[in-house]
Amino acid sequence: MHLSEILNHLGEERGQYFNAVSPPVFQTSNFTFSSLDEFRQAFTDELAHHIYSRGNNPTVAILRQKLAALEEAEDALVFASGMGAVSAAVLANVRAGGHVVCVESPYSWTKALLKDYLPRFGVSTTFVDGRETANIERAIQDNTTLLYLESPNSLTFELQDIRACAGLARRRGVVTVLDNSYASPFFQRPIPMGIDITVHSGTKYLNGHSDVVMGVLCTNKVMARKIFEGEYMTMGGILPPHDAALAIRGLRTLELRMRRCHESGLEVARYLEGHPKVERVLHPLLPSFPQYELARKQMEGAGGLFSFYLRASRPDQAEAFYNNLSRFLLAVSWGGHESLALPAVAFYNIPGREKPAMPWNLVRLYIGLEDPQWLIEGLEQALAHV
Numbered sequence: 001m002h003l004s005e006i007l008n009h010l011g012e013e014r015g016q017y018f019n020a021v022s023p024p025v026f027q028t029s030n031f032t033f034s035s036l037d038e039f040r041q042a043f044t045d046e047l048a049h050h051i052y053s054r055g056n057n058p059t060v061a062i063l064r065q066k067l068a069a070l071e072e073a074e075d076a077l078v079f080a081s082g083m084g085a086v087s088a089a090v091l092a093n094v095r096a097g098g099h100v101v102c103v104e105s106p107y108s109w110t111k112a113l114l115k116d117y118l119p120r121f122g123v124s125t126t127f128v129d130g131r132e133t134a135n136i137e138r139a140i141q142d143n144t145t146l147l148y149l150e151s152p153n154s155l156t157f158e159l160q161d162i163r164a165c166a167g168l169a170r171r172r173g174v175v176t177v178l179d180n181s182y183a184s185p186f187f188q189r190p191i192p193m194g195i196d197i198t199v200h201s202g203t204k205y206l207n208g209h210s211d212v213v214m215g216v217l218c219t220n221k222v223m224a225r226k227i228f229e230g231e232y233m234t235m236g237g238i239l240p241p242h243d244a245a246l247a248i249r250g251l252r253t254l255e256l257r258m259r260r261c262h263e264s265g266l267e268v269a270r271y272l273e274g275h276p277k278v279e280r281v282l283h284p285l286l287p288s289f290p291q292y293e294l295a296r297k298q299m300e301g302a303g304g305l306f307s308f309y310l311r312a313s314r315p316d317q318a319e320a321f322y323n324n325l326s327r328f329l330l331a332v333s334w335g336g337h338e339s340l341a342l343p344a345v346a347f348y349n350i351p352g353r354e355k356p357a358m359p360w361n362l363v364r365l366y367i368g369l370e371d372p373q374w375l376i377e378g379l380e381q382a383l384a385h386v
């Protein structure tokens with residue numbers, strides 16, 4: 001289906017609501033039945049009927065259809081946060097005494113789930129450098145049920161060879177989950193490459209306006225039903241209909257925003273690569289990136305997120321950079337309209353917190369929708385203080 005059809009029309013049954021162009025927010029918890037027969041019929045298949053909004057809601061259903069089509073998946077489920085989607089995908093595919101193989105540096109809370117939380121239920125995880133498929137192959141054991149990938153990750157952007165990993169896992173009977181938040185389905189579609197489940201922080205590009213926290217899980221019909229009847233209904237971390245309506249609106253401009261972020265991101269990254277106060281830029285679609293060829297093979301673009309190392313010998317030089325960085329907001333997250341800087345050095349002096357694995361001179365930038373030249377001027381001013 002054409003992208004324009006998906007973003008502008010798919011799932012929108014306008015004839016059912018007075019031909020309104022924008023879908024209504026079905027702000028209801030409950031649905032009634034006109035007869036006992038209808039009531040009974042609905043309970044033969046809860047996934048296919050409107051019974052109660054923890055299960056199905058018509059506004060949420062529009063969003064699900066669009067997201068599934070974007071990922072070229074058979075179905076999609078949406079959650080109250082990205083971690084809601086990650087947790088559902090993982091929990092649906094582990095069992096006591098089982099084992100997970102995961103890439104070395106996934107999203108921090110994903111790592112917490114696998115490393116600190118799941119051992120309570122007898123599930124162990126081996127973390128491996130996923131840049132080499134052979135490391136993943138070696139880590140798979142007889143009791144491995146799940147391979148968890150994130151390509152690229154959202155700080156240092158290591159990739160996995162998605163097709164190779166999917167093929168390997170399939171041969172060993174292992175389910176694959178891939179966090180596709182970085183590239184978004186606009187630039188990377190892992191399901192046609194053989195991945196079983198993709199997950200997203202929809203908080204990032206999919207909603208795209210920094211006003212909704214949401215999660216997305218895309219997969220085949222059988223797995224979607226299993227997760228709907230399991231983790232989705234029992235844990236109940238659903239996306240409210242109002243947030244779904246905001247996300248439908250956000251998606252209308254997915255193509256425009258992704259193209260803009262990709263182009264501006266590369267422009268700013270190239271500028272930084274030539275700057276004397278910059279030691280090194282990490283951007284998967286710069287030729288200097290170690291996995292550039294693989295990135296070009298499996299991604300059509302990169303969005304606006306990348307990192308760089310300041311050429312500085314003392315943390316106070318990094319602090320001077322941020323203190324003079326106007327035009328970027330200091331913040332976590334990314335994927336909205338506004339450009340952001342994530343200061344690694346800030347994590348070095350947090351009382352009661354372990355020293356982070358990332359070096360203090362690492363800067364993660366998110367290039368939003370502003371004029372890239374205007375952002376570059378802002379960076380020039382800040383770098384002069386390093």
Ligand SMILES: *Cc1c(COP(=O)(O)O)cnc(C)c1O
Binds near residue numbers: 179181182200214215
């Ligand atoms: C933000 C993020 C998440 C978590 O999503 P939330 O919506 O914050 O729960 C998961 N994976 C990646 C790569 C992220 O950037």
